[in-house]
Amino acid sequence: MTEQPPVRTTTPRQVRPEGAPANTGIRQVRPKTEGWQQAKDETGRPLLQFASPKRGKPPVHLADLTYDERVATLKKLGLPGFRAKQLEKHYFTHYTSDAADMTDLPASGREELVAGMLPPLLTEVRRLETDRGDTIKFLWKLHDGALVESVLMRYPGRITLCVSSQAGCGMNCPFCATGQAGLTRNMSAAEIIEQIVRANALIAAGGLGGKKSSDHSLDRVSNIVFMGMGEPLANYARVMQAVRVMVDKEHGLGMSARGITVSTVGLVPAIKKLADEDIPVTFALSLHAPDDHLRDELIPVNSRWKVDEALDAARAYFDKTGRRVSIEYALIKDMNDHAWRADLLAEKLNARGRGWVHVNPIPLNPTPGSIWTASEVPVQNEFVRRLNDAGIPTTLRDTRGKEIDGACGQLVATEEDEAAAEATPVG
Numbered sequence: 001m002t003e004q005p006p007v008r009t010t011t012p013r014q015v016r017p018e019g020a021p022a023n024t025g026i027r028q029v030r031p032k033t034e035g036w037q038q039a040k041d042e043t044g045r046p047l048l049q050f051a052s053p054k055r056g057k058p059p060v061h062l063a064d065l066t067y068d069e070r071v072a073t074l075k076k077l078g079l080p081g082f083r084a085k086q087l088e089k090h091y092f093t094h095y096t097s098d099a100a101d102m103t104d105l106p107a108s109g110r111e112e113l114v115a116g117m118l119p120p121l122l123t124e125v126r127r128l129e130t131d132r133g134d135t136i137k138f139l140w141k142l143h144d145g146a147l148v149e150s151v152l153m154r155y156p157g158r159i160t161l162c163v164s165s166q167a168g169c170g171m172n173c174p175f176c177a178t179g180q181a182g183l184t185r186n187m188s189a190a191e192i193i194e195q196i197v198r199a200n201a202l203i204a205a206g207g208l209g210g211k212k213s214s215d216h217s218l219d220r221v222s223n224i225v226f227m228g229m230g231e232p233l234a235n236y237a238r239v240m241q242a243v244r245v246m247v248d249k250e251h252g253l254g255m256s257a258r259g260i261t262v263s264t265v266g267l268v269p270a271i272k273k274l275a276d277e278d279i280p281v282t283f284a285l286s287l288h289a290p291d292d293h294l295r296d297e298l299i300p301v302n303s304r305w306k307v308d309e310a311l312d313a314a315r316a317y318f319d320k321t322g323r324r325v326s327i328e329y330a331l332i333k334d335m336n337d338h339a340w341r342a343d344l345l346a347e348k349l350n351a352r353g354r355g356w357v358h359v360n361p362i363p364l365n366p367t368p369g370s371i372w373t374a375s376e377v378p379v380q381n382e383f384v385r386r387l388n389d390a391g392i393p394t395t396l397r398d399t400r401g402k403e404i405d406g407a408c409g410q411l412v413a414t415e416e417d418e419a420a421a422e423a424t425p426v427g
């Protein structure tokens with residue numbers, strides 16, 4: 001590529017260069033991996049792993065089961081069904097799996113009952129906090145040694161937890177640390193829920209900082225974003241069971257569906273399924289490029305479902321649920337942050353109607369010397385301005401968590417994490 005100084009205009013409308021803009025004077029950095037080799041399939045395309053490799057399954061836990069299944073399990077153990085409600089209360093309201101706390105259960109057989117219904121799922125390996133303590137990243141070890149992470153963030157009026165839904169990820173995005181090692185396995189519904197319960201226990205014990213005396217936010221996680229490790233819609237059944245437990249007021253965590261954001265890089269059939277679920281979660285499409293030419297390289301699953309198909313499915317989600325869709329767009333310097341791409345994105349969104357979508361550009365973490373680095377601030381602002389001017393509500397998103405490598409696409413166990421995990425016994 002001939003390197004030329006970037007040409008940025010502030011004219012109201014840029015004409016989209018066809019394909020690679022080699023001779024337009026616009027600098028175009030193309031995606032590639034840095035320091036690791038992307039696994040390829042037999043056709044030479046980046047490998048996509050949809051199926052979870054076979055590994056030992058995590059123990060079945062109360063949160064994996066529906067209420068009826070919980071009662072049936074207890075009855076099989078010769079216990080009355082109402083014990084299910086008692087266990088639910090301890091776990092979902094008091095955030096405990098410790099038999100010693102459950103004095104309302106008969107002492108005889110209590111340990112066995114709790115060990116069977118609430119087996120340990122996550123062992124904390126490390127915890128990293130920002131200076132003010134209002135963002136905390138947890139590294140968890142699963143029963144089979146797989147490592148996953150979650151990030152807890154306090155904002156004024158809400159507490160958000162970014163959860164993992166898979167150990168690793170099979171979507172092989174070249175910019176993403178999580179995708180590098182491929183998919184280790186799907187997480188169970190209870191492993192997803194346990195991330196929330198453990199975060200709630202920490203908040204209840206006063207372990208999350210940043211609370212102002214004027215802040216009347218709930219003292220538990222209020223918002224969930226599925227933007228940790230994994231592609232949630234590739235683990236559809238377990239993620240949906242976890243979502244059902246999150247919103248269940250009687251037998252689960254009783255959270256608001258609106259506060260739960262399920263995101264995807266664009267698994268179109270699963271988006272359609274999600275729209276039919278009748279649980280009005282917030283749906284987010286991680287688009288990152290409005291043109292197939294770039295997106296084919298940036299998000300390998302685009303080779304399966306193209307930009308227009310993903311946007312059609314997103315619009316259909318809105319039609320079905322009435323919930324406004326979020327488009328996530330990581331702004332990457334000279335790769336996808338061009339003014340013409342903002343215009344093309346606006347054009348494609350407007351072509352599908354008004355008022356159904358919101359765009360969240362998020363500057364990538366600044367990484368000197370890497371092609372994967374944040375757009376310059378004037379470029380970010382211009383990108384946002386163009387979309388807003390075209391009538392698409394657009395807000396630059398907070399990059400909270402980047403100080404501790406907790407921003408999206410950054411969640412991956414480091415060598416140091418692996419060493420700490422090695423030294424941490426499970427359970």
Ligand code: SF4
Nearest residue numbers: 169171172173176179
């Ligand atoms: S960006 Fe998301 S979908 Fe892509 S590899 Fe990373 S975790 Fe998977």
